Amino acid sequence: MTVEATVIEELPSLLYRLELGNKSQVLAHGANAASANATRNWVRLLPGDRVEVEFAEHDPTRGRIVRKTG
Numbered sequence: 001m002t003v004e005a006t007v008i009e010e011l012p013s014l015l016y017r018l019e020l021g022n023k024s025q026v027l028a029h030g031a032n033a034a035s036a037n038a039t040r041n042w043v044r045l046l047p048g049d050r051v052e053v054e055f056a057e058h059d060p061t062r063g064r065i066v067r068k069t070g
Contacts, residue, residue, distance in 0.1 A: 001057070004069060007049045016045060016065065018053060028053050028063040043068055 005018035005026070014030045030045070045051065050070035053063040 001055045001060075002066060003053055003055070005051055005053050007045050007047050007051060009047055010045065016051075018051065018063070020053075026053070026055075026061050026063055028065050030065050 003020060005020050005028075008017045008019050008025065010016055011027070016028050016030070018026050018028050020026065028051075045065070045068065049068060052066045052069050054066050055063045
């Protein structure tokens with residue numbers, strides 16, 4: 001499941017607190033955090049940025065940032 005969200009704050013270890021359209025908050029990590037090319041492809045996210053987040057079916061409170069949309 002993929003939804004759009006807004007970055008609220010940056011946390012340690014490349015975690016981000018995001019706000020979904022229904023005003024609920026979730027934690028998500030950057031998609032490139034585990035990638036070998038993380039330093040080359042990493043885009044810094046700031047509060048207010050719009051992102052697309054992918055959630056696992058078993059835990060809707062944690063997600064993975066797929067891409068920056070805005």
